Amino acid sequence: MATEQVDTVVVGGGQAGIAMSEHLSNLGIDHVVLERARIAERWRSERWDSLVANGPAWHDRFPGLKFDDTDPNAFAPKERVADYFVEYADKIGAPVRTGVEVKRVTARQGMPGFLVETSQGDIIAQNVVAATGPFQKPVMPNVVPDDAPVMQIHSNKYRNPAQMPEGAVLVVGAGASGAQIAAEIMRAGRRVYLSAGPHDRPPRSYRGRDFCWWLGVLGKWDIAAPTPGTEHVAIAVSGANGGETVDFRRMAAEGLTLVGRTEEYENGKLHFAPGLAEAIRHGDANFLSVLDEADAYAERNGLNLPDEPEARRFAPDPDSINAPIRSLNLAEADITSIIWATGYALDYSWLQVNAFDAAGKPAHQRGVSTEPGVYFLGLPWLSRRGSSFIWGVWHDAKHVADSINTQRNYRAYDVDAQAYAAAE
Structure with missing residues (x-):
């Protein structure tokens, strides 16, 4: 049986892959989108039950x-978000093949293009777009040994409070996932500890406008590169309960116990790094900076938005900030489970081409890699701050598709030249 040939193979059928398909179709570029499970599978099976989109x-x-x-101002539940991408794929007629796993991609030797080896046969492609996104390989720090008397899961395995064994729960990580999961478990009547390190904490809304709107008009989504040292700072934001500002002081008043960054485990005890108060103050500073810029923008543009002075009033620091806990005996604290909301690592082991730097990270310029014909899409800061968000990946996909089309036009030069020579 002849090996299938296609101009472009897009690997991944989530938001990045569907966006890529639309722009490739608009340019008349023959392509397929290969998805090992269902469209937007991670939204369905690798997130907790109550998750909603973080933006309206x-x-x-x-x-x-x-x-x-x-x-329009509500936050879509995760299943609705996944259905949205299925609807969009149908709308644009995206050539998505589900249940197809890409096992390996290698450059063809002595000829252009790539060999894409899949669970359903091989494909030869001129271009490969890695659209698998940033949430590829769950990261669980090697702190608490597997044989410790406590259940440990990554946040991608958490579903709801009833899943957790009786006893207190420690949630490690103060980003969006950690903050939302800790709040949900606490409001289910459970004892919860939240291990927090440095984080940004934007307001959910201010003066009647969602923070997504404020970041848009302030040009924050289009920032081309993160401030040095902030590339991996967690962002505590939530669309849960209709959308609410993450406020760790309020959560502490409701019963949450804050601890510092989880540092070491020894003889049944967890030790936490100093600096919890500083981490909370860092979040406060980020929060207030958004308010300051929003106020300045509203005044400069004459916007008639309601004042909100109460947004700047913080509750008193709880005891867990004033007298931080530096160590906890898990048994004495009745901590029977740990949820590691500690993010993800990239996994491009299947992409065996020269498109990575010495540290193994994708080497690219706005998604165009150092290996001609290989492209990346859906990564944080691919071109700007908004790159890994739903709307941001759509715009990045257009740039990548345009780059593919440009190279296709260059390749057409050889074909035209040979045809001209043969006609003489």
């Missing part, structure tokens, strides 16, 4: 389709 429905979408059954 008017914002977290592609330009070509609205959430027609969702209030």
